[in-house]
Amino acid sequence: MNWEAILAPYKQAVEELKVKLRGMRLQFEFESSHSPIEFVTGRVKPIQSIVEKAELRNIEKDVIETEIQDLAGVRVVCQFVDDIYTIVDMLHSRSDFSIIEEKDYILNKKDSGYRSYHMIIEYPVETIHGKKIILAEIQIRTLAMNFWATNEHSLNYKYEGKLPVEVQSRLQRASEAAFKLDEEMSKIRSEIQEAQRIFHRK
Numbered sequence: 001m002n003w004e005a006i007l008a009p010y011k012q013a014v015e016e017l018k019v020k021l022r023g024m025r026l027q028f029e030f031e032s033s034h035s036p037i038e039f040v041t042g043r044v045k046p047i048q049s050i051v052e053k054a055e056l057r058n059i060e061k062d063v064i065e066t067e068i069q070d071l072a073g074v075r076v077v078c079q080f081v082d083d084i085y086t087i088v089d090m091l092h093s094r095s096d097f098s099i100i101e102e103k104d105y106i107l108n109k110k111d112s113g114y115r116s117y118h119m120i121i122e123y124p125v126e127t128i129h130g131k132k133i134i135l136a137e138i139q140i141r142t143l144a145m146n147f148w149a150t151n152e153h154s155l156n157y158k159y160e161g162k163l164p165v166e167v168q169s170r171l172q173r174a175s176e177a178a179f180k181l182d183e184e185m186s187k188i189r190s191e192i193q194e195a196q197r198i199f200h201r202k
């Protein structure tokens, strides 16, 4: 398989989506209002992990592009939980892509302790062969959720998905602590934002 050629439109989509989402952040900044976006990252799934995921789930090569929905992935990281839903609402009103699936792993956290809001979108990319509509995943989460997910992801990689029970239970506790942190920060949100406005003006 010519992976480079297959993944080229996905690479372009990730770059375009990063520009667009970072543009939202800049616009909030120019208007001197609180930005619901802290930062934006993106990646094309590495070939090795595409192959591994396809093997694990018995996905045939010719359906990889429809069955693996996160070949293109962008991540929006927010300060507060409410910001996540502000972004979700804003993404709903956009006309440059359509949302085909949403998973709220904040209201329904995963057994692992994972929390995040996921959107699968259909995104049109202009290629040298014409328009190609690809699937992309947008993950929206708080800084605390991101901290937890990044660490859990590293541990899963280290233990090849077979986490020792002790590590699993620590991760469960860490997940609850991250959730509590988000709750506590939300309660003093207006104070934090006021402080950050003053800081910005200086």
Ligand code: 0O2
Pocket: 045, 049, 053, 069, 070, 103, 110, 112, 113, 114, 118, 148, 149, 150, 152, 153
């Ligand atoms: P990577 O290495 O990040 O690319 P589904 O078929 O809907 O049950 P699917 O397709 O895996 O499952 O979708 P889901 O559950 O929305 O997860 C997609 C991505 O979300 C994952 O991609 C991870 O990035 C992230 N994710 C989901 N669950 C967890 C979790 O328990 N811990 C962490 N750290 N991340 C999670 P990949 O391909 O698994 O991994």
